[in-house]
Structure formats: C-alpha cells, structure tokens
Amino acid sequence: MAKKVNIYGLDGEPLRSIKLPEIFDTPYRPDLIKRAVLSSRAARIQPYGVNKNAGMRTTAESRGPGMGIARVPRVKGSRYSAAMRGALAPMTVGGRRAHPPKPEKKYAEKINKKERRMAICSAIAATAQPELVKQRGHKIENLPEMPLIVSDEFQSINVTSETRDFFIKLGVWPDILRAKKGKKIRSGKGKMRGRKYKKPKSILVVIGEDRGIVKASRNHPGLDIVNVRNLNAELLAPGTIPGRLTVWTESALTQLQNLFAL
Template sequence: MKKVKVYSLEGDVVDEMELPEIFTEEYRPDLIKRAVLSAQAARIQPWGTDPMAGKRTTAQSYGAGRGVAMVPRVKGSRHPAGSKAAFVPQATGGRRAHPPRVARTINEKINKKERRLAIRSAVAATADQDIVEARGHQIENVPQVPLVVDDDICNIRKTKETREIFKKLGLMDDVVRAKNGKNIRSGRGKTRGRKYKTPRGPLLVVGEDKGISKAARNHPGVEVVVVDNLNAELLAPGTHPGRLTLYTRSAVEKLGELFKNR
C-alpha cells in the first residue's frame, strides 16, 4: 500500500501512514460522471403547467363568411381590433403552445453499487497527481497528493487562521486561482440569484467538524465535508474527477472502514 506523510498545521512532517485500499480503486470516469449527473438531477424541482391553463374560456369562432380569421373569440369582449381571440396558441391572448409537462421524468437513476464504486473511484482520483493537474489545480507548492494533515485543523474557527495554514501547506495558490477565476455568468442566470461563477478550489475532508467549516467558507472555491457525507459531486465537480483534496488523519482512517466491504 502507498505510504503518505502526515503534516502539522505548520507544514512540518509529524508522522507517516498507509493509505487504505480505497485509494487504489480503478479509475472510472464514466461511472463518476453518471453519479454526479444523478445527484444534480435529484435537486431539480419538477414543475409544469395546469393541463387546463388557457382553456377555461367560452370563446367560439364566428365561422366562415365574416371576413375575419376563424379563431375562437371571447364573447362580449370590446377589443379595439374586434372581439379578443383566445384559446389558440397563434393568437394574442391565447394559450401557450408547448408548455412544460408535469409527467416529464427528470431524475437520472443509478444503482447503489455503481454509485458507491463511483465514489471510491473519485477518491482514488484525488491521489493521482496527473489527474489533479489535468483538472487545472495549482499544486506546484503542495508537498504531496493527496495531502494529509493532523486532526488539529478541525478545531480552527477563524478565517485568518485557515489562510495561514493554507499558505504553509501550499494550498493558497489554488485558492487564489479560484478567486481570480470568478466571473459573471452568461445568460438569464444573472437575474435569478446566481450572477457569478466561481471555480472549485480545494476540498477539506474531515473526520469531525468542530468549526472548520465556518473558518474555511469565506475562501473562494473552498468546501468542507465530513467524511460520512462524502459524495461524487464534491470529489468531481462538473463531472471532472481529480479535485485537490486535503484529508485529515481521522478522515483517511474512516474512509478505509466505510468502504472496506463495499
């Protein structure tokens, strides 16, 4: 099994440990992509129109011989251009032609064993330096991939403290990359509460969250997750595996137990 060094919050080597078997899993980008798309599809809110929308009207056509289009018209209406048309999609004031259907299937299903294999494969990808570099992360100053740190980081509660830790561990370059990559989204999303897009930065996988999530959340692109809640989307944002990941010692040990028999 591959051995890795365990670093202190000061960036010094304090111990050495073996990585569990999960880090040697076969690389399966196809399964990882399926698992991520399944997680994203599960968050989509299904919606559709009322099947009777635009059809609750007494509008009737005048028929032929009136010199006007034979579209259904609202009875008794006093429209400037004549009786107001209704019901038909091609008329002003008519119903929508092809509304979204309530019965549309949005969820992308994936088998349990495939999803678990995808997570194992995504975890293994975080230990491959070539895959991490290919994803675009700045790891020139990172001492090793994957980076394992002492559990003391779980107790950090201040953003300025995490900034110093990231600098000593070589992760700050990737945080700066995420900060500089922030840009305005194209399209209608700008007016719907998601104006900016920020690249994903380092992921912190901890055995227990004692305040580190609050300390790290102000850094652009940085995310913190307890190892029990690890999923394919966090490890491979946008379906692209190889995210730069910082593991705590207890998280690595627990990973070996969680996926030992799966």
C-alpha cells in the same frame, strides 16, 4: 504495496507517515463518476408544471368559415376594434401552451448502489493523481505531495485567518486565489434567477469531525468542506470532471475504507 504519505501539522511540516487505504488503488472510471454526478443532480430537481387553466381564461371563440378571416379564436367585441386579437390558441399572444411541462414527469436518474459506491471510490482515487488534478485547472505547483493529509488538530481551528495561514504553508492557497479571480457574471437570463455569478471550485476539505473548522474555512472562495460520512461523487468531481484538489484529515482517512469499501 500500499503507498506511504506524510501527515502535515499546523506548521506545514511533516509529522509522520502512514499507508494510504486501498481505496486509493481503485481503477479510474470516468463513466461511472459521470453517472453518479448526474444522478445526484437529478435528485435535486423540483417537479414543475403550468396551471391547467393557463391561457384558457378567456371568452375567445372562433367565428367559423365564411368571414374571410382565419378561424383563430378571437376575443369577443367590436369587429373594428383591438378586441379582434386572437386568444386561446397556442400561437396567439397569451394563449395556452401546446405542450406545457407536467409535474408528474419523472426527473430521477437512478443508479445502482454498487455503481454509486464504485464511482465514489474511483473519484477518491482520482484526487491522488496529479495529472487529473492539474487537468481540472487546479494550482498544484507548490504542493509537497498528493494526496494531502493533515493532522486532526486542523479540525479545531475556529478562526478564518488561521486557516488562511495554514493553507499558505500547505501550498494550496494559490488555488483558492484562482477561484477568487475566476468569479464572473453568468450570461443569459440565469442571472435574474438567483444565480448571477459563476464561481470556480477550489479545494475540497474532508474532515472526520467538526470542532470549529467548518465555520472557520467555509468563507474561502470555491472551497467546500464536508464530513467524510457525507462525501459524494458531485463534491469529488464537480461538473462530472474527476480530480479535485482535496485535503484530508487523518481521522477522515481512517474512516474511508469502512465507509466506502467495495
């Protein structure tokens, strides 16, 4: 028998109840979810490689045996000057790389269509399991129930302060604050490459149609908002860990079964 859940209005109070789609009864498959997320990540990797002449633009050559020195290619010049330094060879400063990355390498991690669809369905079902959501670190103490379904009026909000007030009434605001406080500086050289900060993920909002809600809510820390047609395993299970705290609109819920039917 399908489980019944409430639909909440903009005042945070239940309006009516509906039956959950059968997709929420999908078995829990963390192995498939992980495969789907890794496949999605691999598809975004940009091929890269080195210039084939890198480290080779030099006049250096080996002086051969009989000189009492190693047969390392050396820059031409006076025997007693700094020009005796090695070059060209992989172990020398400025020399070529022994095994450089090649742009023709295939980074794609392929996954079957049915497996990917099954992974998305399983990740959707995991959003309705409180133990998995809590295990991810989300704050669910103030939630009235799971999954959280809101009326389509939510999609017409176009002011950020109104979304904040609604999230407070719904009980998901503590999780957004958790993401805000969890922001930290990344260790290592990654912080010099356009990714200085690491930010936790908070709630995922799935909508059926954008009537202004995307601009109104996208500035909240850790929050992702997506149309149900663009839903994927990586949004539902960041870091390959299922059980993300998710808020669904009524229209998004009605489209689920047709979009991701097995």
